[in-house]
């Protein structure tokens with residue numbers, strides 16, 4: 001797997017490209033990033049979205065939980081999602097462009113899974129960029145950022161209403177799911193978890209099971225968003241926002257009252 005030629009090794013300090021010199025470590029980090037945190041995030045994200053099947057109030061409470069991180073949220077997003085994903089995508093692009101040989105998990109280059117892994121990686125990349133622009137607050141200066149965390153289901157449902165958007169989402173989500181599920185198999189080869197042909201066959205079934213479960217969650221979430229009654233969802237979200245405000249108002253009032261009580265006790 002570590003295919004650095006002897007001539008390039010001898011030229012180590014000199015003309016050997018950085019990627020080639022650190023190929024083994026870069027592959028391991030690339031592989032690990034695909035599983036944790038990027039793959040783990042994809043699982044959590046799709047399950048959160050699928051919670052809309054329980055109604056806009058369930059989805060809103062999940063979103064509230066995430067946004068309760070407040071100013072820490074962008075830090076968490078960059079540290080655990082965007083930067084690892086950019087790193088994985090950059091190395092993936094280098095592999096696809098031929099700058100680095102593939103990790104050697106596949107036996108021959110005509111293998112359909114080998115090709116699909118690369119194709120779905122590229123589709124997922126384009127989809128994720130578009131998805132971030134369309135829904136994430138970072139897309140706002142560029143005319144996107146349609147998702148409002150205080151009106152989670154109604155704004156997501158509105159953004160996904162056009163049929164073309166829904167079809168593109170289905171393609172993007174299924175590509176990301178295939179990429180992760182099949183990637184689990186090649187990751188097991190990369191790390192030497194399954195080495196015999198029989199173990200690799202069993203691992204293929206694991207990939208299929210993960211792919212079907214995650215694909216169902218992804219498409220279920222998408223269908224759930226499209227079934228949302230936007231007006232009804234807005235009313236639910238307004239009521240939940242009012243309840244949140246009341247609770248935080250009460251908490252603030254209690255906090256203000258405590259010193260007075262303390263003071264009177266002290267008299």
Ligand code: HEM
Nearest residue numbers: 031034038039089092102103121122125176183186187190
């Ligand atoms: C949805 C986000 C993504 C997830 C969860 C993910 C996950 C994974 C996993 C788990 C692997 C297996 C690693 C291994 O074989 O050791 C993998 C492989 C790969 N990924 Fe990703 N990835 C994502 C996005 C991307 C993007 C945006 C690209 C860039 C085009 C990309 C390109 C690749 C390539 C080329 C491989 C195969 C490497 C090889 O077999 O030589 N991935 N990915």
